[in-house]
Amino acid sequence: MVLNLHLGAHKTATTHLQLSLRMAQHELRDNGVFYADPAIVRGDNFPLIQGLNAPPGQRDAERLAARRFHHLREMYPWLLCSDENFLGGTHRDVMFGRRGEIYPQGAQRLRKLLRMAGGGPATLFLSVREPASFNASAFSLQLILGNELMAEDYMAGRDPTSLNWTGLVRRLLSIEGAARIVVWRYEDYPRLRGRILRRMLPPHLARQVPDPAPVNEGMSQPAYEWLAEQAMTQTDADLRQLAAKARERFPRSAGHAPMRPFRPEEHQRSQAGYEADLDRLRQMPRVEFLEPRASAAPV
Incomplete structure (x- = not known):
């Protein structure tokens, strides 16, 4: 029996991949894959x-989920589960630990998830993203939800350039039942999408998964500036409603630049640290690091 767990880090095209698979879920079930x-x-x-x-x-809830897992494992030879909240939520106090580590409860949550699943071995799937870009996108989501307004408050003293994906992967692979992990860069997702699906699914079914239009448009820089200005003058306004108006006025789809709450030099430092972190990931045992082939085109 195959058990694949897409851990779905937030802001790494997780929703697009989930939507793709959802559009093919009935065909997958007809072929022995429960998604x-x-x-x-x-x-x-x-x-x-x-x-x-x-x-x-x-x-x-844990007992009910375990019974459901047991039933599914008797019916289907292949299970694929995906949720961005498997590792934790998006609130800054949940997504980041006191020392700035990403998803500090991720390993404990994976252990509990595998217990509900009836044990491993499980193959894990995780997308990673350049730290400053990841933090900016996570902050954008909190803006849209009406939970944050100022980037310095959201960061709470954390360095936006230092996000250690290697540490997270090491913690996840320390859990009994976590057999291996497939990792790819969010930045490479369009070119790697076909290979990702061929790892998650029986290869002959991967081609049956459609490729929908992009989803979850983020906050643009003009929208953020307008939102911040309005929030300062309308102190009793609902931030979530203001954020919705800001995105409607200055949508990314209209060509407005993405929000950039961090300085250019911070993005440069972030990219350098990201490359070093990726090099460490490539060398880790039980990690399959997917990278585009030199002539690869989007799939």
């Missing part, structure tokens, strides 16, 4: 996320 994405694992019938979020001592 469970947020529409399923956040529901009452298969409460994986509820089980992960439940405090100690409250295990009803």
Whole structure:
């Protein structure tokens, strides 16, 4: 039985990949692959996320999810589960630890997830992203949700250039049942999408997964500037509603530049640190690092 877990780091094209797979879910099931994405694992019938979020001592959701997993493993030879909240949420106090580590509870949550799944071996799938760009996009999401306004408050003293993906991967692979992990750069996703799907699915089914239009447009720089100005003058305004108006006025799809809350030199330092981090990832045992071939075209 194959168990594949797409850990779906936030802001790494996770939603696009999930939507692609959801569009093919019936054909996948007809061919022995059960695909469970947020529409399923956040529901009452298969409460994986509820089980992960439940405090100690409250295990009803965990038990129900475990029973559902057991039933699915008897019915399907191939399970693929995907959710960006498997590792944690997007709030700054959840996404980042006190020392700035990404998804500080990620390993503990994976251990609990594998327990609900009935154990491994499981292949993990994870996309990584350049730190400053990742932090900017995560901040953009919190703006859209109405939870944040100023980048310095969101960062809370964290260096936007120092995000250690190697540390996260090491913690995840330390969990019993985590057999291996497939990693790729978010920046390479369009060129690697076909190969990613061939790792997640039986290869002959990967070509049946459609490629929908991009989703989840972020905040543009003019939208952020307008939002900040309005929020300063309308102190009682609903930030979420203001953010929606800002995105409508200055959409990325109209050619407005993406929001850049960090200085150019910080992005340069971030890129250099990212390359060093990727080199360490490439050398790690049980890591398959996907990279575009020299002549590869988008799939």
